Amino acid sequence: xxxxxPQAPEDPMFGLxxxxxxxxxxxxxxxxxxxxxxDNAKPWVLPVVKQADEILRKDPNLNHxxxxxxxxxxxxxxxxxxxFGADSPAVKEKRVATYQTISGTGAVHMxxxxxxxxxxRPSDQPIYFSSPTWVNxxxxxxxxxxxxxxxxxxxxxxxxxxxxxxxxxxxxxPEGSIILLHACAHNPTGVDPTREQWKEIAxxxxxxxxxxxxxxAYQGFASGNLENDAWAVRYFVSEGFELCVAQxxxxxxxxxxxxxxxxxxxxxPGPDAVNTIGRIFSQLAILQRSEIxxxxxxGARIASIVLNDPALxxxxxxxxxxxxxxIIDMRKKLRGKLEELNGKDGSxxxxxxxxxxxxxxxxxxxxxxxxxxxxxxxxxxxGRISMAGLNTGNVxxxxxxxxxxxxx
Ligand code: LMR
Numbered sequence: 578x579x580x581x582x583p584q585a586p587e588d589p590m591f592g593l594x595x596x597x598x599x600x601x602x603x604x605x606x607x608x609x610x611x612x613x614x615x616d617n618a619k620p621w622v623l624p625v626v627k628q629a630d631e632i633l634r635k636d637p638n639l640n641h642x643x644x645x646x647x648x649x650x651x652x653x654x655x656x657x658x659x660x661f662g663a664d665s666p667a668v669k670e671k672r673v674a675t676y677q678t679i680s681g682t683g684a685v686h687m688x689x690x691x692x693x694x695x696x697x698r699p700s701d702q703p704i705y706f707s708s709p710t711w712v713n714x715x716x717x718x719x720x721x722x723x724x725x726x727x728x729x730x731x732x733x734x735x736x737x738x739x740x741x742x743x744x745x746x747x748x749x750x751p752e753g754s755i756i757l758l759h760a761c762a763h764n765p766t767g768v769d770p771t772r773e774q775w776k777e778i779a780x781x782x783x784x785x786x787x788x789x790x791x792x793x794a795y796q797g798f799a800s801g802n803l804e805n806d807a808w809a810v811r812y813f814v815s816e817g818f819e820l821c822v823a824q825x826x827x828x829x830x831x832x833x834x835x836x837x838x839x840x841x842x843x844x845x846p847g848p849d850a851v852n853t854i855g856r857i858f859s860q861l862a863i864l865q866r867s868e869i870x871x872x873x874x875x876g877a878r879i880a881s882i883v884l885n886d887p888a889l890x891x892x893x894x895x896x897x898x899x900x901x902x903x904i905i906d907m908r909k910k911l912r913g914k915l916e917e918l919n920g921k922d923g924s925x926x927x928x929x930x931x932x933x934x935x936x937x938x939x940x941x942x943x944x945x946x947x948x949x950x951x952x953x954x955x956x957x958x959x960g961r962i963s964m965a966g967l968n969t970g971n972v973x974x975x976x977x978x979x980x981x982x983x984x985x
Contacts (some may be wrong), residue, residue, distance in 0.1 A: 579684060581727035589712055589957060597955045605953035606971045611764065611934045612833055613900050616968040623896040625832045625889055627881040632746040644871045648677020648839070655884035658840040660760075660793060660807050660824055661703025665816050672850045673843050674858040676865055677872040680838035681794045685717050688790055688821045690864055691857075696788065698810040704755040704790075705746070707731075709959060711764045711792070713764060714757060717856045724886040728756075733765045736927035736939055738768050740777075747781045761824070762933025763805040765961035769932060775809045779816055783911040789813055794825040796931045801901040803894065826880050829897060830933065835876025900965070900985050904934065907967040911936075914976035915947045919984075935961050944982045952978035 587595075593609040607618070615621045616641075631638065634754055648692050649651060653675040657668050667673050678684040704723045707730035728750070729742030747756060758778075762771055770778060782789055791813070796806045813820055826837040842861070844853045865871070883889045912928040928936050940948070940960035948954045954975055956962045967975060 592867070593955055593957060596949075600955075603773045603956050604971075604974065606955065606966060606975055608954060608956040608966040608975070609962075611828065611963050611965075613828065613831060613934075613965045614968070616903065616970070618966070618968055618971070621831060621900070623893070625883055625892040625896050626830060626832070626879055628889060628892070629879045632882055633878055640895045641874075644874050646865050646871050647675070647858075647876045648872045649881055651885055652837070652881040653677055653839055653883055656826075657841065659803065659884060660796065660810055660822055660841065661814055661843075662804070662807065662811055665811070665814065666846070667843050671851060672846065672854055673841050674854045674861060675842075676861050676878055678823075678838045678840045679869060679872065680827050680836040680876075681792065681823050682713060682717065682838075683836065683869070683872075684823030684838045684840040685714065685792055686721070687721055687861065688823055689718045689721045689841075690792070690868075691821075691842070693723050693790075693862065694864075696755065697752075698753060698755075700875050702751055704753060704757060705750055705761070706745075706757050707759065709765055710757070710759075711794075714792075716756055723755075726750075730755045730763075731768060731937065733939070736768075736937065736945065737930065738770055738774070740770065740774055744777060744781055747778065747784065747787065750787065751786065753786045753788065755790055756782060757792060758809070760791045760793035760796070760810050761808075762799035762935075764794065764933070765957065765959060766937040767931030767933050767935045768937070769808070772808065772812075772918060775812055778788075779813055779818070782818070783816070789818055789820040791822045793822055795828055795933050796824070797829040797894075797897040798901055798904075800932070801898050801905075803897070806874055810898060814843055819844050822961070826876065830876075830880055830883070830893075832876040832879060833850065835879070836873055837876030837880050844967065857958065891900045907964050907972055908974045910969075911964075911967060911976055915980055918976060918980040934963055934965060936964055938962055938979070940979070940982070943971070947982050947985075948978050951982075954978050 590610050596677040597607045656674050660670050678687055703726040705728050706725050708727035728746035729739045732739035791810050797803050819922045820843050822841040824839045827833045842857050844850050883893050908929045915925040938960045942958045945958050
């Protein structure tokens, strides 16, 4: 049987990380994986996470028992409030089933698995992703037997949203399609719909009876404000949609390796809503138990301490502003230097227009590989750069490398 196992390609994101680590050239720059770095290119443990860790370590009742199948209750309830809002009618009316998951990936997977089992659809009906989307979406859904198609999203001409293309693709998708949407700070493009555009998207989704599935990995990174970044999800919930949300705490808490996340299924208002959620909750328990039994405790405990303490929550918001503020500063510096080098004001405007952790530079795969080879600047093949990899020490060097390759 082992003869039948073909060699699989290396993961593009983690493969890039490994290639960067192998590179011995000192001036190398890592703009690959979406993980925050400080101005010294070092991982940043959020000060509020350090505080929560101390609180946790002093707890005399701390032990290593299993969490419940659905996870830490204080964490899942706080996760609901964070994404849906403290006053969310859906939360108050108990129309939300929430499971703690293995970060955002686990949450997307749980949603995919649940929908593959229970979402009524023709067997060949695809799920729709933005073009482009996070590289992992494809295989997470194909692993649970859901094929995919894409809707236009990024316009290479304007380097902004191809709203008309997106709208007409959603209109012509088969009725009742599952539509994957990025809640904020779209990965990889850094381009989000405006609120008016979200309202139009909601209209099409309603008219075509589609099912919205939000992936929310960057709450706090788009606008620097947690409430604003949750606006699209909250709008859809307020419109009464049945939907699901995959929520990651990897980026906004810097808890990457601790795998803290949540999956939420929201049903619309109605006399049967609580019963419906009860049934859904019971099925999710089987999926969770058979796959991971129960989720890991540490990251959820840290996030829960912060989310449930008003003073720590404020401090967390300040830490988030430190991260998003430094990224915005790097956007300005990178654009400024690039335009200084080519003498064309506005030619790199998209770098400051785009938001969140990433910028979609418009560089071709060939240019990306050339920059990697010549200047040891690492970015994904689609020309995405993780802005957090830039700092005052390497932003000018990076701009020079980019400027050089686009001239050739
Ligand atoms: C990214 O897109 O860089 C991050 O979401 C990390 C990952 O797992 O791919």
